[in-house]
Amino acid sequence: MDRNALTFPTTPDQQGPGSSASSIFLFLSLFLLVLAFFILLVSISTVENVKSQAVMDSLTSTFTTVLPPSTDPTEFTTRDGDILAGHQFQDQISDIFATTMQVARVEIVQPGRLMRVKVPAESVFVLADTEIRSVAIPLLDRIVAALSGRPPGLQFYMEFVIGSTYTAETSLPTEQTLEVERAGTVAAQMADRGVPPDSIAVGIKPGEPTDIEIWFHVRSADADRLRFSPPESPAADE
Numbered sequence: 001m002d003r004n005a006l007t008f009p010t011t012p013d014q015q016g017p018g019s020s021a022s023s024i025f026l027f028l029s030l031f032l033l034v035l036a037f038f039i040l041l042v043s044i045s046t047v048e049n050v051k052s053q054a055v056m057d058s059l060t061s062t063f064t065t066v067l068p069p070s071t072d073p074t075e076f077t078t079r080d081g082d083i084l085a086g087h088q089f090q091d092q093i094s095d096i097f098a099t100t101m102q103v104a105r106v107e108i109v110q111p112g113r114l115m116r117v118k119v120p121a122e123s124v125f126v127l128a129d130t131e132i133r134s135v136a137i138p139l140l141d142r143i144v145a146a147l148s149g150r151p152p153g154l155q156f157y158m159e160f161v162i163g164s165t166y167t168a169e170t171s172l173p174t175e176q177t178l179e180v181e182r183a184g185t186v187a188a189q190m191a192d193r194g195v196p197p198d199s200i201a202v203g204i205k206p207g208e209p210t211d212i213e214i215w216f217h218v219r220s221a222d223a224d225r226l227r228f229s230p231p232e233s234p235a236a237d238e
Helices: 017-042 047-066 072-098 134-148 178-192
Strands: 105-110 114-120 154-164 198-208 210-218
Touching: 017 072, 072 105, 072 114, 072 134, 072 210, 134 154, 134 178, 154 178, 178 198
Parallel strands: 154 198
Antiparallel strands: 105 114, 114 210, 154 210
């Protein structure tokens, strides 16, 4: 055969009768192999709700402007965020008392909204004195940090209430008793540590002076704003 002769590739019609079927079989085998690989990936994968929610929130915030008004999810996203922030705040407060004051009793009254903590007075104050125990100082510091870490649109609120006996049949003391001074000491100590002024209230209630109740509220920042309505005109009464 002449080495200088030209050679041309064979066309499918010139190939053997079994070459076309072999190509289809090879393609189908590769397709099934890729399909089996992805099925294996799905079967061994796990769903992480936190990351999934983060992706959904990111997509929602990115494409919220192109959604029609009837499907705008902004209101619901904000409401869910408030509830989530309330649960996180309650978990934080529970952890504070669990690690610094094991004698405390924590009760979730309304999940994400209201919780109550009961502690004995002797675990906070020096016996028969208004001085706060040194072991309770880190507790105040962490509570102030939790109250100060409120997200925009929410308010974290704390009520410190100590029990007091009646001075008369149905009257609480108005003078400077030990319980009143103790409540004032807590307010002063937390104010010195930079607690937001609108995040704390102290007082006394009927009960044993050895009992302390601390209420923690989570509510909208607009809940306490005064709403003034214009006075009715004289003509409206006629």
